[in-house]
Amino acid sequence: MVRYLGRKIFIYLLTFFVAVTIDWLIPRFMPGDPIGMLLSRIGSRPEAFKYLYTYYVQAFQLDVPLWQQYVNFWKGLFQGDLGVSIWMYPQPVMTIIRRAIPYDIFLLLPAILLSWFAGNHVGALAARIRWLDNTILPLGYLLTATPYMWLALVLVWFLGNQTNLFPIAGAYSPQYRPHLSLTFILDVLHHWFLPFLSLFLVMFGGWAIGMRNMIIYELESDYSRYLEALGTPQYLIRRYAFRNAMLPQITGLALQLGGIVAGAVATEVVFAYPGIGYIILNAVQNKDYFLVQGCFLFIILGVLIANFLIDLVYVLVDPRTRLGMTGE
Amino acid sequence: MLQVENLTVYYKTIRGYVQALEQATFKIADGEIMGLAGESGCGKTTLGHSLIYLRPPMNYIGGRVVLDGQELPIWDMEKMREFRYRHVSLIPQYAMNALNPTRKIGRMIAELLESRGVNYNDVLPELKRRLDLVQLTHDVLKMYPIELSGGMKQRTVMVVSTLLNPSLLIADEITSALDVSTQKAVCEMLVEFRDRGFVKSTIIITHDISILYQIADSILVMYAGQLSEKAPSEIIFRDARHPYTRLLIGSLPKVGVRYREERLRGIPGSPPQLLNPPPGCRFRERCPVAFDRCVEVPPFLEISPGHFVACWRAY
Ligand SMILES: Nc1ncnc2c1ncn2[C@@H]1O[C@H](COP(=O)(O)OP(=O)(O)OP(=O)(O)O)[C@@H](O)[C@H]1O
Ligand code: SF4
Ligand SMILES: [Mg+2]
Numbered sequence: 269m270v271r272y273l274g275r276k277i278f279i280y281l282l283t284f285f286v287a288v289t290i291d292w293l294i295p296r297f298m299p300g301d302p303i304g305m306l307l308s309r310i311g312s313r314p315e316a317f318k319y320l321y322t323y324y325v326q327a328f329q330l331d332v333p334l335w336q337q338y339v340n341f342w343k344g345l346f347q348g349d350l351g352v353s354i355w356m357y358p359q360p361v362m363t364i365i366r367r368a369i370p371y372d373i374f375l376l377l378p379a380i381l382l383s384w385f386a387g388n389h390v391g392a393l394a395a396r397i398r399w400l401d402n403t404i405l406p407l408g409y410l411l412t413a414t415p416y417m418w419l420a421l422v423l424v425w426f427l428g429n430q431t432n433l434f435p436i437a438g439a440y441s442p443q444y445r446p447h448l449s450l451t452f453i454l455d456v457l458h459h460w461f462l463p464f465l466s467l468f469l470v471m472f473g474g475w476a477i478g479m480r481n482m483i484i485y486e487l488e489s490d491y492s493r494y495l496e497a498l499g500t501p502q503y504l505i506r507r508y509a510f511r512n513a514m515l516p517q518i519t520g521l522a523l524q525l526g527g528i529v530a531g532a533v534a535t536e537v538v539f540a541y542p543g544i545g546y547i548i549l550n551a552v553q554n555k556d557y558f559l560v561q562g563c564f565l566f567i568i569l570g571v572l573i574a575n576f577l578i579d580l581v582y583v584l585v586d587p588r589t590r591l592g593m594t595g596e
Numbered sequence: 597m598l599q600v601e602n603l604t605v606y607y608k609t610i611r612g613y614v615q616a617l618e619q620a621t622f623k624i625a626d627g628e629i630m631g632l633a634g635e636s637g638c639g640k641t642t643l644g645h646s647l648i649y650l651r652p653p654m655n656y657i658g659g660r661v662v663l664d665g666q667e668l669p670i671w672d673m674e675k676m677r678e679f680r681y682r683h684v685s686l687i688p689q690y691a692m693n694a695l696n697p698t699r700k701i702g703r704m705i706a707e708l709l710e711s712r713g714v715n716y717n718d719v720l721p722e723l724k725r726r727l728d729l730v731q732l733t734h735d736v737l738k739m740y741p742i743e744l745s746g747g748m749k750q751r752t753v754m755v756v757s758t759l760l761n762p763s764l765l766i767a768d769e770i771t772s773a774l775d776v777s778t779q780k781a782v783c784e785m786l787v788e789f790r791d792r793g794f795v796k797s798t799i800i801i802t803h804d805i806s807i808l809y810q811i812a813d814s815i816l817v818m819y820a821g822q823l824s825e826k827a828p829s830e831i832i833f834r835d836a837r838h839p840y841t842r843l844l845i846g847s848l849p850k851v852g853v854r855y856r857e858e859r860l861r862g863i864p865g866s867p868p869q870l871l872n873p874p875p876g877c878r879f880r881e882r883c884p885v886a887f888d889r890c891v892e893v894p895p896f897l898e899i900s901p902g903h904f905v906a907c908w909r910a911y
Contacts, residue, residue: 489693490688490690490693490694491693491694491695491696491697493649493688493690494686494688494690494694494695494753495696495708496649496651497645497648497649497680497686497688498680498681498685498686498708498712498756498757499676499677499678499679499680499681499682499712500708500711500712501677501711503711504707504708504711508696508698508699511698512696512697512698515698585698586698587697587698587700587740587742588697588698588740588742
């Protein structure tokens, strides 16, 4: 057990190291000149441009050799310093990310958990109630097969533009500053609803179909047939099938949760919702090395931690893994 | 005592009915171990499952099954439920995968028994005695199926299936996944179960007729969904009357398993399609002694006490 965990942790650390290195490399091989872009926005005279250019290259420490940049990157990482954003100069990357992440959690956590919960239950019911199966299954396939952008735009169009029921952009109305008051909270919820709904719908379809198919697979499996041949009542067979079908769903849930910090790029772009996804898009468009790097770093962390938690949970719930550990 | 009369079961497929079991009529006495043999696909599992667990795409076409004087409602999945396990039980062909992988075996047995209204703790001492009998430690109750070897799983399923002392036990291909020495041990356990009265009648399904020699009291041979011959074992091995049985016995190799494939190839030709089988005796095309009469279905007649055969040449 300890050896198993020890080895797992080692593998995760190694993966982290490699992933972070790649994360550092990629923006540096992106075409384009970030500082040139920053300065062209300022639009200064040519001699000032040249002066500012050298200044910024030094400020971002892009004048030292690559290996030195790499070492500096790791040093900064351990001090929680991810550098300064180019796009939102001079805000530190950390501040920008810290400001964006709560929006992702607020948007994605309820969407993932609720769709998971509802999807699994409806899927399990569909596996045994025919009329539900005949309605949920096509609906689920429709929802998951619909390009997300299209679904989101339909929602925006109907519930936003046409009926004016919901605002279609931002996390709160521009006239407010964030503060604690009932009106503000209601305003935030009002803005939150459409992006939430769009995410909930697509994920719900996926979970429901997955669960339904898994249950049917389990009900057709040999151990179910054996129990049935021994006259076991349906409730017990279903209970076993449900439990065994849940295992892959748990993995799926943990992966989704790990991806929260990655935000939902499409949603955040369509609804101009200021989470990490929205930041990433802008960072890439503005060739903002440090911001891109910082965002991906959080994504890497999220995914690795989620995977590690899955491993732990599986050790608890699935004897096949637990026993496999000693057999290796 | 099991009586089967004119039992006919087809598989419903989109292309039509697969006529997998045709007019089966036979008896098994209390304490009798009957081997059910025949080539792969001849309908052995179909016959076995019909007696306990007749579910779609299997379709009940006709016939009666009477166990201990009581007719089994085999055509009704729900009504059949209370007869299962208590009166008729099954060791399935897929015994290696028959246990829920995520439950400890003891707990699974407990839940299975409680669901059938039997108290686990009342049965536990007997369960342990039977585990001893099949040489399994009591620790298997605390284990997950994955911790057991194939042979151990097989024996566990044997104990589970017979725990409520059913009148009829159907053991489907319980030896095909095992090596020769284990095969023998498993077969002897079935005899032991019968001798101790855990089960009354037993059907051992196999396509390897040689393993039946020492353990089966009688052997029923099937061909392409029809019964060919039923007789006490020594008669089947020494004085079989049906040409198919004779070819089956005649091509027996010295030692079982490894030659199985060759043996089946030993009889020229292959069994007919069961989707639209030719009328009359289904062995006709491969039968070396077929004649005009064989276009009619030969009846399954008792030619001497306990010896039934369906062949126009044998009466
Ligand atoms: N689900 C099914 N649908 C349609 N036909 C089937 C189905 N299951 C079996 N059959 C057909 O019924 C016939 C009898 O099958 P069965 O499984 O009873 O044979 P078997 O004697 O047990 O063979 P084996 O030795 O391979 O287990 C075969 O010809 C097979 O093709
Ligand atoms: S009935 Fe005819 S075809 Fe069938 S086994 Fe007998 S002789 Fe051969
Ligand atoms: Mg079979």
